[in-house]
Amino acid sequence: MNNSRKRRILIVTVAIIIAAIGSYFIKADYKAKQLAEQPAPTAIIVEMTKTKSTNIGTVIHAVGTIQSFSGVMLRAQIAGRITAVNVRSGSHVKQGTIIIEINPQVLAAQLAEAQAELKLTEFEYQRQKKLYDRKVISLEQLTTAKSNYLINKAKIVSAQQSLDLASTKAEFDGQIGLINVEVGDGVDIGQELASLEVIDRLRVEFAIPQKYIKLVKKGDKIDISSSTEGNSPSHIGTVYAIDPLLDEGTRTASIRAEVSPKGLIPGSYAEISLMLDDKKPALLIPQTAVIHSLYGNYVYKVVGGKAKRTVISLGERQANTVIVTKGLQAGDTIVSAGLRKVSDGALISMGQPEKNTPPQPSKT
Known part of the structure; x- marks a missing residue:
């Protein structure tokens, strides 16, 4: 009885094992068929x-300022009242153009008076000289006449200079900025009248660390882009001056480069790229x-x-x-x-x- 039962249990166990093995191989075969049917992975x-x-070479990035090659603030050289403004703000002027006049009539009258006095003292000096040659007057009288003549001659020079100072002139060809005064305004010595800038030649000034200073030389090219142009192409500049003295606070050297004025405005911010010759x-x-x-x-x-x-x-x-x-x-x-x-x-x-x-x- 026991042997018969054991035999049945053994048969059932073997049957279960055979079924499990069969099931495993059936599933494996099914998965293999699925993988075989899947398409090959596509390359990206x-x-x-x-x-x-x-x-x-090393590229140095710096920030700089666009400047005009020549630019001055015109200031009153004498105190007085503005009697003429001969140009408009933003005008292009030639060298020597009289821009503003500060009551030159009074100074012109003083010059005319000095010229008249000079003629009198010159005539008196020449007359005294002839009398002295004839031994009619003393050397002291001749010296006095000569001194009066020279004094009046100097007064004319002084009056002429004062008259010149009354007329504010353009020192060079350029463009006038905003004129700050009008006819009738009273001004003091040193008061700002207007700016004068050369805008057909521009430069950019920037600073680089001292460790690069020996690698920079005149004629080097720099890349310049300005915020005033948005996404416009950058400009090419040429280094023409290198400050031989370093700034003690920042240990940097100032460099100036000339750049085409097209699209650039004096006073604007600029980004600089300078490639050094250390390839x-x-x-x-x-x-x-x-x-x-x-x-x-x-x-x-x-x-x-x-x-x-x-x-x-x-x-x-x-x-x-x-x-x-x-x-x-x-x-x-x-x-x-x-x-x-x-x-x-x-x-x-x-x-x-x-x-x-x-x-x-x-x-x-």
Whole structure:
């Protein structure tokens, strides 16, 4: 009885094991058929580029101010009443143009009086000289007549200079700014009347750290962009002067460069880029290839047809490229565009990605 029962239990157990094994193989075969029926994974279309080493120089970024080559504030040189304003604000004037007159009539009358007195003293001096030659008068009388003549001669020079000061003239060709006075206004010595600027020649002044000063020389080219132009193209300037003295507070040296006046306004803010002649090997990649995150910057390097997330360290930016200081080597292939759908390990293929595929880098 016991043997018969044991035999039945053994048969049932063997049957269960056989059923389980059969079920396993049936399911495995079903899954294999499903996988076989699934389409092969599609490669993501991206743009790729090979990194290469290029010799480039250090780029200094600075801020500066656009200035006119010549510019003055016209001020009253004598006290008095404005009797004439001969030009309008914003006018172009030639050198020597009388811009503002400060009651010159009184000074002109004083000059005429001095000229009349000079004629009298000159006549008296010549008469006394003849009398002295004939031994009629003493040397003292002749000396007095001569002194009166020279004094009146000096008065004419003084009166002429005062009359010249009454007329504010343009010292050079340029453009008048806003005129601050009107006819009838009383002014004091040194009071601001108007500005005069040369706007057909401009310069930009900026400062660089002392460690770069020996690398800058006259004739170097600089890149200039001004906030007054929005997204307009930058301008090229030429360095023409370098201050030999450093600022003791900032340890910087001032530099001036000439720039075309087209589109620039004196007094405006400018961004400066100056490339130094200290070229050294550097690895450049497109800025579009870099993804910025809270955990650092990275790119997708192409390894065996797949994207590999690679952390990198960045240096200076150069226009649309950026220097890589760590993480890549020359000759590496990286994804340069079409990054939006790329992930670590994704199958990728060279092609033209959609225009809206590049990600928007987040600044950290």
